[in-house]
Amino acid sequence: MPYTRYQRAVRKAQADGRIPALSVALVRADREPWLLTVGESGNPEHPLGPDSRFRIGSVTKSFTAVMVMQARDDGLLDLDEPVARYLDVPAHGDATIRRLLSHTAGYQREPYGDVWDTLITPDAGRMLAELDRAERVLPNARRFHYSNLGLAVLGHLVAKLRGGTWAEILTERILAPLGLRHTTVERPAEAVVGYLVDAYSDAARPEPAFDLGGVAPAAQLWSTAADMATWGAFLADPAPGVLDPATVEEMRWPVTTTDESLWAAGFGLGLILCPDGKRAVHVGHDGAMPGFLAGVYGRRGGEGNPGGLGCAVLGSSGTAGEVNELVHELLRLAVEIDPAEIRPWRPAAPAPQPYRSVLGRWWSEGSEYIFGWHDGRLQARVADAPAGRPPAIFRPLPDQADVLRTISGRETGELLRLHRDDSGTVVRMHWATYRFTRGQEAFDGGLASDGPFGVPGG
Template sequence: MTTPEFDLLPGTRRALVHRIAVAQAEGRAPSLVAAVVRDGRAVWHGARTSVEGHGPDEDVQYRIGSITKTFTAVLVLRLRDEGLLGLGDPLEKHLPGTGAGEATIADLLAHTGGLAAESPAPWWERTPGSLRPELADVLGEQPLLHPVGRRFHYSNPGYTVLGTLVEKLRGAPWEKVLRSEVLEPLGLDRTTVQPRSPHAGGWAVHPWADALLPEPSQNLGRMAPAGQLWSTTGDLARFAVFLARGDDRVLSEETVREMRTPAAPPEPADVVDGVSYGLGLQIQHRDGRLLVGHSGSLPGFLANLTISVEDDVAAVVLANCTSGPHLSELGADLVAIVAQAEPRIPEPWRPLSEVDPAVLELARPWYWGTQSFALRLTADGGASLEPLSERGRRSRFRANGDGTWTGLDGYYAGELLRPVRRPDGTVDHLDLGSFVFTRRPYDEEASVPGGVDPDGWRGIS
């Protein structure tokens, strides 16, 4: 249920219904269910079905395929945040003898570990997991197809390895760890390893006739961390809120932001579409909007989760067909419909509660050589550096509590910004990753590397 304050306008709701109706009809999906999240809660739910009077609701389970990988990534990052592993650790440190030991944990999360896309035959999605009881059965005799860390190559076995890593370091099955550390804290009661009623059945739709064939539903066994889960639009809506805002019971806002940061170079075919991959999340630039999330598919099912953090809007779409509607495009369209029709209302401006004079004097124009920038203080105690012309690097900075800031994004992500003071306490310049920002262009009174010509600025005679 939604409250009037968060309800969408009638025109927006109709546009959403129209969009999923077109997708279900043209994609010939037996059923399609969707939800939209705004301001941290679900504000719309819609469904289309080929069975009269049996439209699925937000409590009906569908298989979500590779969205499972995002859940597995959350578990791995929890281990990192607890100090049990480092993202730069080679796999061999924690799981020796796999044949892929030189790949780092970050490589596996970002699909840059060089592993194969699939496990050895038979096709793992349509055969019992009991055929692959050991990790070696998933990886095969030659796990690596590409040099480690050199290129993005999507790998289902890579996430099987990560699930095995979770099991080893936690001393418990992946399913049990997921339930206790993620699903229960976030209230995702309808996200399970095995289907629980009510759930949709998976279908294949004949490509040249309006006929159906039931798809088998296999227990993926050791491959489960790559694609086993069943879920609902209601649960995935709550998961979307977590991926946008974090939840300290599971992962901090800083860590989920790290998940959303590109960690793998795009393949040449993806450059035009602006597609890349973070740590367990797909990233796409589409029509000027940055979208994060994940898609999923298994025989009989399609799934998509799309989030625009800047717009504070997310969409979940699930369908029970092997192929048909393009859910990644549909999810992006649902986000765009809401974001464009009902743009986010900004929070009221409020002045700072406290002002430190030593910090306040830094809020002003600064010059890197001859380029002008403005340093602005933000309400959260941080700062932003913005060019005063159309061109130039811009970044946001997090306060470190000692008078310095660390870059959050852009060119200066991770770089230290600190004021350099003279013996009398006045500010000589700002140091940003060794770059010097002065009060005036090439300020002769500041410590400019290389010095400033003593004759100063001049014309041409």
Template structure:
């Protein structure tokens, strides 16, 4: 087998189609399309219902609502990576005069700024953006409902502010920045601000009868950065793959990894969901999914990716309510991941290794806790407990000979080698924690010293 991912197995495809067909029928949606990607390619698509007399496919546009938010978050993270702003900056520093300038950019990205969820009346999703021509019209007289930075409170108005922030710092419209910095580099040619045929019309389905009513498709104006976009299942699978792996033309793998880290604690009693920087996070059945769900009148949408399994899934439907997009998309991921577990890349030896680095491998002791240090690609290392869960972390090699923690307890911490006067290795220092070759060996650099009578029985 030359590729880890060829076409899906017939049994897997039938299970996927059954899930999509069930969602469309039980959710009573005029049309519904699902798609699955793996290895950076679309692997399966399936549609039910009708769009302009045809069964929809992965190239049929639907409105994606709040799946727009990850796109806006990517634009903000690009500004950060270019050094044009810091996530800890107050909004006021770059977008003065809003009246909520004390909130930070990071708080806006993670929905912890304390802002209201919606605009003042009328309902912004069913009215044109011209009703709210200024940010003051979006925020209203009481924009802050909660103490800043204390809790997660989902806010559409917060992402309106982020869209305006992009425009203020970049000097172009949000739409222009989106097209030039994300859509064109990633080849998302069917993701647009306004619908482009073939596209589905939005419908409301009567809750007690099998009849429908057309929903308006308004241009959201300033609210566009919170929910304006139209896209296809194929484009969204490609975008989800980017959220898992990064793309140096847009954002590095390290930055998209940062976006996937929970930004604030979840609501009390709700420990299976969270929110990163523009991304929703869910965990269930031992699997973590990253992505976003969205809805606008006439449409529901769901996008998830399992980074560990390299599976992306999208569900799009043209109904105001009915199929649960997050649940359906998660089920599509589960079907593939369970039926066709990811095949690991073949092991192969490193091209070369520094003998001094090789000499650091093996057992180390933090007090009496035993750890193992091993070398990974590009001069990185991983430090893992030899028993139990413990504080395992991966580290990136730095030019000065140290390593920086990438995950776990030691994320961001510095690991360095401390040498004696004769050049031999004394110990490892990890954020002031001392790791020695033996547990409490006399003469080792153990903080507080070692009892001179040594080990003994009781």
């Protein structure tokens, strides 16, 4: 039974990490949600259970990032415009929204002041007014540098454009539509206690719970594992309504690596990207607040993936790295021990007549390609490409059946142009301007099989 392995992994992480309370949820499109809690809440009025709430820390940033992309899709902002175009700031207003989303704008990590020493955070107005006291620690676009300040600025930028507070816009445009009823800005009655666990004994000290004020768009939220697993699944396979799936795909494209010498993780537009081998990637965010750690991810691609696969691991210890490891382990286990059912192949309608002469083998740059018609679309792949590599997919331009746009895969965005003989048969193609022919031709048009060995032009 797969649940036994899930349970063992969770219980081992809780014991090894010495985590007072651990709440885990795994959701997928083809199964009922799986939930497990281990430990004690520290809240005598609300024992630990599926409805227990944990701080999710910087997982909050993924919500703020979606709010920014919603505003972009609604025409309220341009990702490549500077912040100062939309928000009156005394300094660093030249940073673009795209750079802030990907943590490549060079903003210092926190707002001005020792907020983690005093536990006093500025409100939104003061935080923005004191931007001239915060440093630009790196030049724009130089490299990845994580910044709570940058995402907080973006949260208030969206709030201004929408005419409300960050919390109001978040609830209206994300939490309510997705049914995330247990995700809140304010600390709920069901909150578990967060702890600092002593390194040299089994003692645990409660950490203070405090409001982040103006920094809220970066790390304020409380939630349940079930709500957060649902959010992880949304980031992997979004249903239309909250955000166009193509926009979420844009957010998932890597903008930067987080470590130039170890390419184990990257950052997209507000999302962490963790490759997991064989064309799979985990997309989501980690979170940390005093006494809490969280990992919330969805799984994209890979063999056995049922789709809509998301996992959340929420813990009440601020030092247990097992929380952030367990979320990835459970996503791997889900496709290893309980993979999606294999759907039987069934015959379908043939390719439309205008594209039938495209099907088959073609040559370009000395390499062989195979063009086919599958799932109602013209597709192409390199003949010797690994089986798991997605094909290029084409879509005809409006009113131009012989000119197609590459909409995914190799050469995305480029045109494929078909050239026909007098009978209407496609005899030559140009893809991204490279010539495609039925025989293996050199760049001068001669067949490789006809040319004598020698020096060109000799």
